[in-house]
Amino acid sequence: MIKLLLDSSDKRLVVAIAQGDKIIDCVDYEAWQKQSEFMVLEIDNLLNKNNLTRKDIESVSVGKGPGSYTGVRISMSIAKTIAFALNIPLYTISSLALICHSFEKPSIGIMNARSKRSYVGVYDKGKAIMEDCILENSELLAYIDEHPDYLLCGDLAYLGLKGEEENIAEELLRLSVKENEEENPLGARPVYLKDSYDQGHFKTIVRKMLPSDLDAVKSIEDATFHNPYTKEQLAAELNENPVSGMYVAVVDHEVVGFIDFMITFNSSTIVQIAVKEEFKRKGIGNMLLGQMIKDCESKEDVVEFITLEVRVSNAPAIAFYKKHKFSEITIKKNYYSDGEDAIYMVRSL
Numbered sequence: 235m236i237k238l239l240l241d242s243s244d245k246r247l248v249v250a251i252a253q254g255d256k257i258i259d260c261v262d263y264e265a266w267q268k269q270s271e272f273m274v275l276e277i278d279n280l281l282n283k284n285n286l287t288r289k290d291i292e293s294v295s296v297g298k299g300p301g302s303y304t305g306v307r308i309s310m311s312i313a314k315t316i317a318f319a320l321n322i323p324l325y326t327i328s329s330l331a332l333i334c335h336s337f338e339k340p341s342i343g344i345m346n347a348r349s350k351r352s353y354v355g356v357y358d359k360g361k362a363i364m365e366d367c368i369l370e371n372s373e374l375l376a377y378i379d380e381h382p383d384y385l386l387c388g389d390l391a392y393l394g395l396k397g398e399e400e401n402i403a404e405e406l407l408r409l410s411v412k413e414n415e416e417e418n419p420l421g422a423r424p425v426y427l428k429d430s431y432d433q434g435h436f437k438t439i440v441r442k443m444l445p446s447d448l449d450a451v452k453s454i455e456d457a458t459f460h461n462p463y464t465k466e467q468l469a470a471e472l473n474e475n476p477v478s479g480m481y482v483a484v485v486d487h488e489v490v491g492f493i494d495f496m497i498t499f500n501s502s503t504i505v506q507i508a509v510k511e512e513f514k515r516k517g518i519g520n521m522l523l524g525q526m527i528k529d530c531e532s533k534e535d536v537v538e539f540i541t542l543e544v545r546v547s548n549a550p551a552i553a554f555y556k557k558h559k560f561s562e563i564t565i566k567k568n569y570y571s572d573g574e575d576a577i578y579m580v581r582s583l
């Protein structure tokens with residue numbers, strides 16, 4: 235039995251077959267806007283050449299986008315049809331994860347989205363550390379400058395840069411794992427990202443906090459908390475605390491929220507999370523907490539739970555944490571300096 239691996243999300247056409255964890259045959263060439271003509275033909279060629287039939291296929295894996303609108307739809311509909319007809323598993327994998335390869339370092343997968351924009355995904359050994367999104371090229375270049383230790387992946391000639399060598403077929407095979415399996419192959423949908431761009435959501439990105447963000451974070455801190463940290467305390471958290479993680483949410487170059495957390499061995503703690511008043515209830519808290527969870531999941535030591543304290547009077551934050559599956563464990567009496575009690579909440583990971 236063989237695994238069929240397909241991708242046509244960018245300029246290339248990739249069709250490969252694998253047995254166990256080995257690619258046994260593969261075609262991979264540039265076929266811009268010709269993928270629909272060639273994909274089915276190449277699948278049949280590869281099967282014939284290796285004395286196989288469609289009945290020998292045990293699973294299908296496909297790049298689900300983002301990428302070329304037509305290219306993504308072609309491979310997705312072919313993959314769905316084969317998986318449905320043969321009643322076999324369908325794995326759908328981010329096309330940006332595919333170009334990131336399983337490098338040792340965090341990698342930025344980049345694709346030209348045209349109109350001076352790029353599709354961007356940041357992956358560390360196959361796991362997303364920043365959600366796939368669409369950025370203006372100027373924002374992407376700033377992000378690259380802020381992360382000089384990240385590898386760049388993809389065909390980056392349009393940015394005047396050079397990306398690492400890709401191996402899409404190998405990555406399709408490696409990422410054909412349970413978490414990428416579609417429960418209902420016919421329900422699988424390509425990811426375009428351009429929809430969210432058009433709705434204006436695209437500009438929210440979560441990235442590591444930089445020293446240049448200190449003033450913006452301090453002003454959110456002052457507007458939010460009873461006993462705000464001083465700028466020096468925030469700077470110490472950022473620069474000197476080896477177990478702290480600090481991320482900011484940025485909308486159109488403006489810092490609109492931040493999270494400060496600590497990870498120590500098997501547990502993690504939310505020290506602070508805050509979103510600017512006018513940006514609340516837009517999912518930014520979700521993104522910040524999601525980033526913390528990703529960091530916890532990427533640690534070598536298994537991080538088992540997240541803890542926090544919240545004022546008993548802070549109904550919005552309590553609702554936010556309950557939405558994120560935190561449970562109330564106990565009340566800490568007189569926890570805050572003004573005498574207010576705290577609810578101690580925990581969520582397992």
Ligand code: COA
Nearest residue numbers: 507508509514515516517518519520544550551553554557
């Ligand atoms: N009332 C009820 N539920 C709320 C809520 C509120 N005011 N705010 C968030 N939630 C819940 C909802 O279920 C919401 O999903 P929905 O909007 O689809 O209903 C979900 O949490 C996610 O909300 P999101 O938009 O991601 O939250 P946010 O960006 O507004 O950020 C906080 C949430 C808590 C960070 C924000 O309210 C904040 O900055 N508060 C002040 C600082 C603070 O109290 N920090 C915590 C200290 S321990």
